[in-house]
Amino acid sequence: MKGQEEVVKEVLDYIEKNLEKEINLDNISKNIGYSKFYLNRIFTTHTGITMYKYLQNRRLTVAAEKLVKTDKPITQIAYEAGYDTQQSFSFAFKQMYLYPPKIYRDIGVFMPKQNRISMCCLYISNYKFLARIKEIAA
Numbered sequence: 001m002k003g004q005e006e007v008v009k010e011v012l013d014y015i016e017k018n019l020e021k022e023i024n025l026d027n028i029s030k031n032i033g034y035s036k037f038y039l040n041r042i043f044t045t046h047t048g049i050t051m052y053k054y055l056q057n058r059r060l061t062v063a064a065e066k067l068v069k070t071d072k073p074i075t076q077i078a079y080e081a082g083y084d085t086q087q088s089f090s091f092a093f094k095q096m097y098l099y100p101p102k103i104y105r106d107i108g109v110f111m112p113k114q115n116r117i118s119m120c121c122l123y124i125s126n127y128k129f130l131a132r133i134k135e136i137a138a
Contacts, residue, residue, distance in 0.1 A: 007032065008046045011039060012117055015055055019062060020080050025051055047117050057114030060096050063089070067101055068110040074101050 002010075010032050015023070028051060029036035036051075043051045063081040066072055078089030078101075093101050096113055 004042045005046060007034065007039070008043050011043055011051060012047075015051070015058065016116055019055075019059055020082075022082065023055070054114065054117070056092065057096065058116070060093055061112050061114045063093065063101075064097060064104060065110050065112070067105040068108055074105070077101070 011028060014028055014031055018027075025036040025040065029039050032039060040051050043049075043054075047054065049057070059081040063077050066077045066080070067074070070077075074089075075086045078086045081089060083089035083092070090100050093099075093104070097104055097111075099107065
């Protein structure tokens with residue numbers, strides 16, 4: 001049986017490889033071989049964010065980069081980010097980046113909001129955090 005960290009890494013890899021494809025929690029759980037409830041619980045425990053929110057944030061971050069670095073139409077970027085309409089994309093984008101996609105493109109500065117989570121760094125930071133908590137508690 002795989003350890004939880006290994007399973008979370010598989011989920012992260014699967015999400016990253018399929019960002020521009022039509023994926024959801026059911027697809028992820030079917031591909032990884034665990035229930036979506038179990039996967040979401042261990043994913044959230046190890047990363048601090050739900051699988052759905054991570055997927056959404058990663059897609060919006062990639063979309064923000066495309067807005068600044070390409071001339072693709074906003075509707076195409078919205079579709080590639082997994083949104084059915086430009087309006088729903090614009091609403092989600094503005095919630096994350098505080099500007100609508102057109103204005104963000106005009107500003108021309110890409111600021112990633114959700115980088116890919118690296119499990120190796122996560123363990124180190126969690127270890128330091130837990131060590132500090134134990135130190136304070138003692």
